[in-house]
Amino acid sequence: MTGAFNTSWVDVASYFGPNRRLSKALHLRERRRQDLSGPTPSLNVALRKLKLHVFDASPGRNAYAFAERALGAAILAADDGALDVEAQLEALARRMLAQPDKDWRATIYRDLDDLSIETYSLH
Numbered sequence: 692m693t694g695a696f697n698t699s700w701v702d703v704a705s706y707f708g709p710n711r712r713l714s715k716a717l718h719l720r721e722r723r724r725q726d727l728s729g730p731t732p733s734l735n736v737a738l739r740k741l742k743l744h745v746f747d748a749s750p751g752r753n754a755y756a757f758a759e760r761a762l763g764a765a766i767l768a769a770d771d772g773a774l775d776v777e778a779q780l781e782a783l784a785r786r787m788l789a790q791p792d793k794d795w796r797a798t799i800y801r802d803l804d805d806l807s808i809e810t811y812s813l814h
């Protein structure tokens with residue numbers, strides 16, 4: 692999952708990832724009225740923010756939202772050259788998507804603690 696998306700990034704409750712808009716202009720019947728994109732966060736910042744969302748990763752639909760956010764952080768890890776961190780985030784997200792009714796919060800905390808230790812050695 693690589694893709695050099697270092698132009699702009701969207702971080703809202705419903706989406707965390709690269710800006711998918713092709714242009715700054717709003718299109719007819721565009722649902723988003725404001726440009727919510729900003730600068731691309733660093734991998735360490737994304738992992739810290741991801742850790743803040745663990746509490747909301749309860750079983751069910753919230754697990755899907757957290758898994759999507761983890762995949763967004765995996766994109767950042769790939770762009771940063773941290774391929775082992777990318778693989779671990781992708782694996783976590785895929786496990787969560789495969790079993791969304793399981794309570795993953797303890798596993799997420801443990802995995803994110805391991806990833807934080809790895810990313811400190813990158814910078």
